[in-house]
Amino acid sequence: MTSLRIDGLTVTYANRPVLNELNLHIPSGAFATVLGPSGCGKTTLLRAIAGFISPFSGTIRFGDQLVSVSSIVVPPERRKVGYVAQEGALFPHLTVAQNIAFGVSSKGDKQEIVDELLVLIGLSKLANRLPNELSGGQQTRVALARALAPEPKVMLLDEPFSALDAALRDDLRAEVSSLLKLRDTTTLMVTHDREEALVVADLVALMRHGQIVQTGSPVEVYHQPVSPEVAISTGDVLLLDSQKDDLGKINSILTPQLLNKEIIAGKLVIRPEEIRINSDGLGVKATVIDLDYYGHDAVVHLDAGGSKINVRISGDLKFKVGDQVGLEHIGPIRWFPN
Amino acid sequence: MAGGIAVPRMLQISALFVLFLASIPLGYLLLRAIASGFAAASAVLLREKTVSTLITTVGLAILVALFSAMIGISSAWLIQRTNLPSPGLFLVLGTLALAVPSYVSTYAWIALIPSFAGFAAAVFILSLTTAPYVLLAALASLRRIDATQEESARASGLTASQVARRVIWPQSRPAIFASLLLVMLYVLSDFGAVSLLRVDTFTRVVHTMYKATFDRSAAAVVALILVLLAAILIYVEYKARGSAVAAKSGLGSIRSATRIDLGFKKYLAASYLLIIAIASLGVPIYVLITRFVSVAAEINVSNLVSATIATVSAALSGALLAMLFAIPLGILAARYSGRLSRYAEFGILLTHALPGVVIGLALVALGSRLGFLYQSLPLLAFSYAVLFLAKAVGSIRTSIARVPRVYDDISRSLGNNNWQTIRKITIPIAAPGVITGFLLVLLTAMKELPATLMLRPTGFDTLAIEIWTQTSISQYGQAAPYALILVLVAATPTYLLSRPDRAQSSESRENMTL
Numbered sequence: 001m002t003s004l005r006i007d008g009l010t011v012t013y014a015n016r017p018v019l020n021e022l023n024l025h026i027p028s029g030a031f032a033t034v035l036g037p038s039g040c041g042k043t044t045l046l047r048a049i050a051g052f053i054s055p056f057s058g059t060i061r062f063g064d065q066l067v068s069v070s071s072i073v074v075p076p077e078r079r080k081v082g083y084v085a086q087e088g089a090l091f092p093h094l095t096v097a098q099n100i101a102f103g104v105s106s107k108g109d110k111q112e113i114v115d116e117l118l119v120l121i122g123l124s125k126l127a128n129r130l131p132n133e134l135s136g137g138q139q140t141r142v143a144l145a146r147a148l149a150p151e152p153k154v155m156l157l158d159e160p161f162s163a164l165d166a167a168l169r170d171d172l173r174a175e176v177s178s179l180l181k182l183r184d185t186t187t188l189m190v191t192h193d194r195e196e197a198l199v200v201a202d203l204v205a206l207m208r209h210g211q212i213v214q215t216g217s218p219v220e221v222y223h224q225p226v227s228p229e230v231a232i233s234t235g236d237v238l239l240l241d242s243q244k245d246d247l248g249k250i251n252s253i254l255t256p257q258l259l260n261k262e263i264i265a266g267k268l269v270i271r272p273e274e275i276r277i278n279s280d281g282l283g284v285k286a287t288v289i290d291l292d293y294y295g296h297d298a299v300v301h302l303d304a305g306g307s308k309i310n311v312r313i314s315g316d317l318k319f320k321v322g323d324q325v326g327l328e329h330i331g332p333i334r335w336f337p338n
Numbered sequence: 339m340a341g342g343i344a345v346p347r348m349l350q351i352s353a354l355f356v357l358f359l360a361s362i363p364l365g366y367l368l369l370r371a372i373a374s375g376f377a378a379a380s381a382v383l384l385r386e387k388t389v390s391t392l393i394t395t396v397g398l399a400i401l402v403a404l405f406s407a408m409i410g411i412s413s414a415w416l417i418q419r420t421n422l423p424s425p426g427l428f429l430v431l432g433t434l435a436l437a438v439p440s441y442v443s444t445y446a447w448i449a450l451i452p453s454f455a456g457f458a459a460a461v462f463i464l465s466l467t468t469a470p471y472v473l474l475a476a477l478a479s480l481r482r483i484d485a486t487q488e489e490s491a492r493a494s495g496l497t498a499s500q501v502a503r504r505v506i507w508p509q510s511r512p513a514i515f516a517s518l519l520l521v522m523l524y525v526l527s528d529f530g531a532v533s534l535l536r537v538d539t540f541t542r543v544v545h546t547m548y549k550a551t552f553d554r555s556a557a558a559v560v561a562l563i564l565v566l567l568a569a570i571l572i573y574v575e576y577k578a579r580g581s582a583v584a585a586k587s588g589l590g591s592i593r594s595a596t597r598i599d600l601g602f603k604k605y606l607a608a609s610y611l612l613i614i615a616i617a618s619l620g621v622p623i624y625v626l627i628t629r630f631v632s633v634a635a636e637i638n639v640s641n642l643v644s645a646t647i648a649t650v651s652a653a654l655s656g657a658l659l660a661m662l663f664a665i666p667l668g669i670l671a672a673r674y675s676g677r678l679s680r681y682a683e684f685g686i687l688l689t690h691a692l693p694g695v696v697i698g699l700a701l702v703a704l705g706s707r708l709g710f711l712y713q714s715l716p717l718l719a720f721s722y723a724v725l726f727l728a729k730a731v732g733s734i735r736t737s738i739a740r741v742p743r744v745y746d747d748i749s750r751s752l753g754n755n756n757w758q759t760i761r762k763i764t765i766p767i768a769a770p771g772v773i774t775g776f777l778l779v780l781l782t783a784m785k786e787l788p789a790t791l792m793l794r795p796t797g798f799d800t801l802a803i804e805i806w807t808q809t810s811i812s813q814y815g816q817a818a819p820y821a822l823i824l825v826l827v828a829a830t831p832t833y834l835l836s837r838p839d840r841a842q843s844s845e846s847r848e849n850m851t852l
Binding site: 047050051052075076077078079080081082083085089091092093102103105146147149150152156 | 742744745747748749750751752753754755758762763766767
C-alpha cells in the first residue's frame with residue numbers, strides 16, 4: 001500500500017519543458033487516470049515515475065520513500081514499479097510463463113506466483129506459448145501479469161488498450177481495473193480516450209501542456225470543470241456566448257433574461273444532454289436542422305435564432321428535420337469569463 | 339532516439355579506442371605522404387603514370403557501372419515482372435555469381451582463353467561480378483512498389499511504358515543509384531581481377547610500387563588518391579541512401595503487380611539470362627571442374643588442407659576481431675545520437691573507403707617498423723578487422739536496433755540493472771543477427787586477397803594466395819582445387835540468402851560481399 005506524490009516535477013527535453021512544475025497526489029490503492037491530448041507529456045510523466053528519465057527538478061515520493069529529487073534519482077530497478085507499455089511489449093524470445101516470471105527474484109515461489117497469475121488472467125493453457133502466438137488482448141493480459149508478478153508498489157499503464165479493437169477493449173479494461181483494485185495496487189493509467197479515463201477511474205487527472213489542470217472523481221471533473229478547455233477534454237460541450245451582470249444573472253441564447261448593469265462577457269458551458277427539447281414549443285424557439293442517430297442515443301442539431309445547438313437525447317427519436325421545437329436548459333450553470 | 343541520454347563512460351572509451359585503432363592505417367599513410375614533402379608528393383601526383391592510372395581506374399569504374407546496370411536492371415525486371423520460365427532459378431543463378439570472387443572468375447576465363455587480358459576483359463569480368471548488386475537492389479525496389487499504384491496509373495490512362503517511366507523508375511532510382519555506387523567502389527577496390535588481367539588501376543599500381551621499390555612514400559601518395567576516389571563514392575552513396583530510405587512509404591502488406599506476358603519472347607529472355615549465367619557462373623564452374631579432374635591424381639592433399647586451415651584461422655581471427663571492434667560502435671549507432679555517434683559513423687564510413695591494398699600497404703610499412711608485428715597473424719587479423727569493420731558494425735547496429743528500447747525499460751522496472759538487462763534481453767534478441775553478421779564477415783575475409791598477399795606470414799598460404807600464385811605462373815590446373823574449395827565455401831550462404839522463400843532483407847544480402 002503506497003501513495004504516489006509528485007511535487008513541482010519539471011522534465012526538460014532539448015531545453016524545453018515537457019513537464020512543467022507538475023503536481024499530482026494519488027492516494028494509496030487508488031486507480032487514477034491521466035487524461036490529456038497526445039503530446040501533452042503523459043508518457044513522459046509515466047517514464048519519470050518509473051525512473052527511465054531523470055527530472056530537471058521536483059520530487060516523486062512512493063509513500064514515505066523519496067525516489068526522485070534533483071540530486072538523487074533511484075534507478076528503475078530499485079523502485080518496484082510495474083510498467084505496462086502500449087501493445088504490451090512482451091519479450092519476444094521468452095514464453096508467456098517466462099515473461100511473467102521475469103521480474104520475480106525469489107526462486108522458491110516463482111512457479112507458484114506464475115501459476116497464480118496465469119489463472120488470474122485466464123491463460124493457464126498458454127503458459128508455454130511465445131508472444132507472437134498470442135492475440136493482442138492476450139498479450140496485454142500477459143504484460144499486466146508480468147508487471148504484477150514482483151508485487152509493485154505502483155502500477156503504471158501507458159495506453160495499454162489503445163491497440164485493441166473496441167469490443168475487446170471495454171471488456172479487458174473492466175477486467176484489468178477490477179483486478180488491480182482487488183489487489184489494492186496504486187495505479188496510474190495514461191490515456192487520450194476520455195471515455196476510458198472516466199469509466200475505470202477513482203481519480204481523474206486532466207493534463208495540458210505539461211501540467212495537471214484539474215484532479216477529482218470522474219463525476220467532479222465531468223460536471224465541475226475548472227475551465228471550458230477542461231470541459232471539452234472530458235466530453236462534448238456547447239460553449240455559448242453569454243453575459244453576466246453584477247447581480248450574477250446570466251443571459252444567453254438558452255437562458256434569455258434582462259440584465260442589470262456592470263456586464264461581463266463570458267462562456268456558458270453546457271453538456272448536450274443538459275437540454276430538454278419540448279415538442280410543444282415551450283422554451284427557446286428552435287428548428288431541427290439535422291439528426292445523428294447512434295442507436296443507443298441520438299444527437300439533434302438545432303438552430304435557435306442563428307445559434308447552432310446540439311442536444312443529446314435517449315429513447316425514441318421523436319423529431320424530424322424541419323420541426324419547430326422549444327429548448328429548455330435543465331443542467332447546472334457553469335459560467336466562465338472570457 | 340532520445341536526445342538527452344548520456345552515453346555510458348565505458349562505451350565512450352571503448353568506441354574511441356576502436357576508432358583510434360581503425361584510423362591507424364589511414365593516419366599512417368597520411369603521415370608518410372606528408373613526411374615525403376610537398377615537392378615529392380606533387381611530383382608523384384603529376385607523373386604521367388599517375389594520370390593514366392586515374393583515367394584507367396575511373397573509366398573502368400564508369401563502364402562497369404554502366405554494363406552492370408544494364409544487366410542488373412534487365413534481369414530484375416524479367417525475373418519480377420514477366421512470365422519468364424522458372425524465375426526463381428534465374429534469381430538464384432543471378433545472385434550466386436556473388437560467391438565467385440573476381441579473381442576466381444578471371445582465373446577461369448584465362449585458363450579457358452590464355453590471351454584473355456586487358457581493359458575490355460576487365461570490364462567484362464567486373465560487370466558480371468557486380469551485376470548481382472544491381473539485380474538485388476532493383477528487385478527489392480520493384481517488390482516494394484504496390485500493384486495499386488500501377489493500376490491507378492493505368493486507370494488514369496498511362497501506357498505500360500509510361501508507367502515504367504513515371505511511376506516505377508522514380509521510385510527505384512535511389513536504390514539503384516546507391517547500388518551502382520557500391521559497384522564503382524568494388525571496381526576501385528578490386529585487386530585480383532585487374533592484376534591478373536594486367537590492367538593498371540590504382541590497386542595494381544600501388545601493389546607494384548610496393549613490390550618494386552622501397553619508396554613507400556610514393557606508394558602512400560598514390561594510395562591516398564585511391565582513398566580519395568573511394569571516399570567521394572562513399573560520401574555520395576551515403577547521401578543517396580538517405581534519400582532512398584525517405585522514398586520508402588510505410589506500406590502495410592504489398593500486393594505485387596501482375597506479370598507481363600512476353601509470349602514467344604519469353605524464351606529469348608530466358609536465353610539472355612542463361613547466357614549471363616553461363617558467363618558468370620558456368621564458365622568458372624566448368625573450368626574449375628575440368629581442371630580439377632585433370633590434376634586430380636597429382637593433388638597435394640596436405641597442401642590443400644594446410645591452405646584451408648590457414649584461410650579459416652586467419653579469417654576466423656579477423657572476423658572475431660572485427661565483431662569485437664564493432665560492438666561498441668554498433669551499440670553507439672543503434673542506441674545513442676549525438677556527437678560521438680556522428681564521429682563514429684564518419685570513422686566507419688572512412689574505413690569502408692579503404693581498399694584492401696591500401697590497408698595492406700599501410701600495415702606492411704607500419705609492421706616493418708614494429709618488428710614483432712611484421713608478417714604476423716595478429717597484424718593480418720587486424721587488417722581484416724579494419725577492412726570489414728563497416729560491415730560488422732552494420733550487422734550489429736541492425737540487430738540491436740531490432741530490440742526496442744521499451745524492452746530495456748520494462749526489464750529495468752522489473753528489477754534488473756543495466757548489465758542484467760543487456761544479458762537477459764538485448765543479447766538474446768540481437769544474437770541471431772549478430773551471428774549472421776559474423777558469418778558473413780568470416781566468409782568475406784576468407785576470400786580476401788590483396789591485404790593477405792601483403793601481410794601474411796612467410797609460408798602462410800591461404801586458398802586465395804594459392805589461387806593467385808598458381809594463376810600468376812600459369813599453373814591453371816594447380817589452382818583449380820583451391821578455387822573449387824573457396825567457391826563451395828562461399829556459395830552456401832549466398833544460396834541460402836538468395837532463396838526466394840526466405841524473407842531476407844536486401845541489407846543482409848548487400849552485406850554479402852565487398
